Amino acid sequence: MFSKLNRSIVYRIGLLMFAISMLAVLSMTSSVFISDSAEQDAYAVNVSGSIRMQSYRLLNTIQQNDAQTARRELAELERRLSSNTLTSGTQDHTSELSLAYQSVQHHWNHELKPLFEVAISKPIPNTEIRQAVDRFVQKLEVLVSQYQRHAERNIARIRLIQGLALLAMALLMIIAMFILNHYIKHPLAQLTHIARQIGRGDFTGRASDSGKDELSLLGHTLNHMSEAISRSHSTMEQRVKAKTADLERSNAALEMLYDITRELHSASDNPPNFKHLLNKLVAVTSVKDVDLCLMTVAGNKPYEHIPSRDKVMPLRCIQQSCDDCLNQTPQTPDSVSFPLVHAGENYGVLVCEMMPGQTLQSWQEQLFRSVSEQIAVSLSLRSQQEQQRRLVLMHERNVIARELHDSLAQGLSYLKIQVARLQKILSQPDGINKVEPVIDELKLGLNSAYRELRELLTTFRLKMDGQDLQSAMQQSLGQLQSRTDNMQLILHFNAGNIPFSPNEEIHLLQITREACQNAIHHSQGSRVHVSITAQGEDDKQVQLCVRDNGVGISDPQGKLNHYGLAIMMERARSLGGQLNISQPADGGTEISFTFRPACFSQTQELERHIV
Template identity: 35%
Template sequence: MIFRRSLVKRTAVVVGAIILTAVVSMATTLAVSRSIEGNATAINRAGALRMAAFELLAHSAGHDEDASEPFEAQLAGYDRKLHQAPLTQTLPSAGNHPLRQQYEQMLMRWQQALRPALEDHALGTPVSASLLQATEQYVAEVDQLVTMLEQRTEARIDLLHVIQIISLVFSILIAVALFLDLRNHVLQPMRKLVRIAAAVGDKDFTWKANLSGSDELSRLGRAFDQMTDELAQSYGALESEAAAKTRELERSHQALELLHSASRTLFATHDLCNGAVPMLQELEVLLGIGPIRLYLHDKQASEPVEAITTSTPERPFYCRDHHCNACLVTPEVYDELPSEGNDGRRLLLPIRTPGQLLGTLEVWYPADRGLSETARRLLETLSDQLATAIFLEKQITEEQQLTLAEERAVIARELHDSLAQSLSYLKMQVARLRRLDIQGEHERTHADILDELSTGLNSAYRQLRELLTTFRLKLDTPDLYTALRQTVDEFSDRLGQLVDLDYNLPVNTLSPNEEIHILQIVREALANAIKHADATLVRVEVHFESPRVAVRILDNGKGLPGGEQPFQHYGLIIIQDRARTLGGKVSVANREDGGVEVSMGFIPKSRHTILTREANAG
């Protein structure tokens, strides 16, 4: 049953039978040939013994005294011939074998009858009847041995012929059986399978093999029949699949156009939120994904911070435009989006430039549909575009900071070389006038005029020093927080008390010019608090109260006289001018628990990459 089920096994059995037949035939032939090896020599030697026996009889009757060899030596030589190897080696070793018994009987006839008769016969005398009879009887024994050797050899040869005939017949039967099996179970099924393959090539799936049996070709035929059925079904579905691929290509084309237009928007506006969110939302609709979030990496922050998102139920902390609701969705819509708890999967794509990791793009997609390779490649292209936009924006910011610092340094140098020297000269002239001895009715008027000139010059000189400090001030620190931290430490040393700093402002929310103005406002307010307020506790707060930036400097000093903002105070005038430059307003008022609060708020006008970082220092 097993051989009927396996064509390979049947073929192996047939090949094995042929090989076995050949091996058996060759082995038996070899054994038979080896068994009759030396028989011809033994027959010849046995036949020679008959002739030698008659020669001995003749020598004993006609003895010649001048013979080259004595008669006794001839007897000994004949005895050696009886025991020579070519004769004894062909005899069976078994003692009960007829051939061995005949040989032993021949030896006994020689040793007990013929040889003693030859030895007793007088040399040169006529042969007696008894000697002749003994010789004939011995020769008869030798003839019997030769006959038995010949019969044994002929029997072995006949056996060899039978073995060859059996091997030949068996080989023919195996070959016929193999041919019939190949014709019925290989050639005919193969023709059917070839016809089916040709029909499938012509898109004709109606041909069937209909092979019965359980061997390999029968199973292959049933597999072909199943394949043609499945091909007929799948070929019918090719049209719909091609249409689906066409729709996918159209979506990819639309997504590429969207990426192209978005890249122009990003590089034109330099604003990720306004430039990327609408594009990402359209991309979500096209690819059936979302939400998409962008996290940016900052070396000053321990964790990546969220920069933009396409779907959120609450306004993000970093949002500066409260009139924009592009990323806001209802809680019901948000709950339906893919997430860890809603059968969704997340794809993280790095946003990087050579040698620098700028951020990570997080894309959620439905777990049941997966993400196609086309969509993945489009998202990788998007991450490359975002990396370029963020990198260029950082470069622009650094160039703006450098340009602003260079311009202010030039102005400071010009003020120092021109106006500062002129004021110094006027102060020296006033000092000279004070040393003049002027008496009379104009003495008092002269002194008042000198006091006013001195006060005005001192005020102008102080203003000039503040301007020089302002213009020479630059942000050579990684960010505004670090610059404020250094400023707070500086004024803490001057006050003799720790100045607190509470900072909660998104990094890069401000332009370089806005950062400079905030730093200068804080410095001026701290200088006033230390110089005029006699404060022992000063606190600086810089908060992002979306969408505004709020700056507060609080102290526990003696407060403002009369509770009102001083009129024409130089430091406050500088703060107000800077606040107006930023588009904000300054408020200076006494605190309820004592001291003064200087507050200023404004909405940043710059459009920059937004990162969120909180830094609180006490």
């Protein structure tokens, strides 16, 4: 038991609580028993009082000569005098209460009762009976006073028991408070303080663990946990620092790689500043030097050698002996080469020179490879762009030649025929009279050729300037509107959701411009309505319609070369459509054609291939 008291705070507190509970139970039990006795004393006092009253009533009944009632009251009086209420507290024959009761009982049995019995049978002097009753009442008063003293003693006994129990419980409470304060409060406060220190990241606090109770065991465990957490935290901080350094290095490498990629793949026509990029690469990788040798695809010697810093060039670089670097067999162990290869084409080499004893880590090697690949991709893209420019230039020249052949060359051929005809007529005797029609034809042909030349120049100078088709249409029609006051040009565009190719945009713009110019110059109308709308299933076809309210065109097939209709038809055929020229019933001329944009044609081909 004592060992449990020494090892367990819970056992101590439980034992104290049990002792306090037992004191309370004993105090309440004794109070209940003593209060029951006091209650009997009070009842006995009441019965004694009723006996006193009953004796006077019996005296009065005898004086009234009511024998039957007197006998009944006499029996009732004797029953009350012998009741358990009066006899329960008189078991101790030596007590004052017992002696007082015996005196009352003796007086009743030997004096008053015989006197009452005689008085009921025959009349006797009232004075004698009254005196006997008075003496009996006096003895009853003595008995009542003894019952009162007995009740007072019980109450005093209850007070004593309650006081002793309260004193004992107060003592036990003091002991419990001492145990709570010494063995629970202070250790628990210390444990709470250490827990808050741990919560703030301070693992230096230590709890007292010299005892054998539960809190001492908890303090020992908390100390052990704090030491373990401190070691783990220290290890974790070192790992976090290492990871942070790796992340910072990776972030710097990614940022540098992003800057290099952005500068290499910028839309500028100027070559990138490779030396600036090499300086960034040296700063991030902390190597000694980086050299970049650029070569053509077909060459075996660099056309440009770019070092990251000014230095004395090695002999192999001066002699342009690049085999070792290209074959990744450097002459010194402190350099590593990374070829600039993309799609099987070699564009040079990136050579990294390191400090003495320095070796490339995996992330450095990966970064050098990524940079070399980006440079190779950039050089490849620039080469492809140059090739694309050459192809575009050749295509533009072919377009110009075709336009000149289809328009101006045919007009000049027609003029050449008319000149030959004029010469033939002038050689005749009466040729002067026939010259006038030929000259009119020559004038008309020259005017037509001059107009077509101006239109071709306007066509060749036409630019989209990064606008969409609708904006370019509005701008072109605005230019034509500014040249005439008698014609109103109206645009209805309902194909904004279709991604036209640049070739389609140019052809649509040129056909619209040519048709509007014809309407302005020849229709003699007041309004031209231009509409570009999406039609067909799922809006995958586009219709261009240019309609005026003029006099109309009488013979479209006979005037193909006069109004540029042949060129417009050629443009329509290049988009996969057929140009239609018609005269509506309400007058005017309508030029329209329908085609399927290339984006939908490619999608249809892809779907057909999948199926």
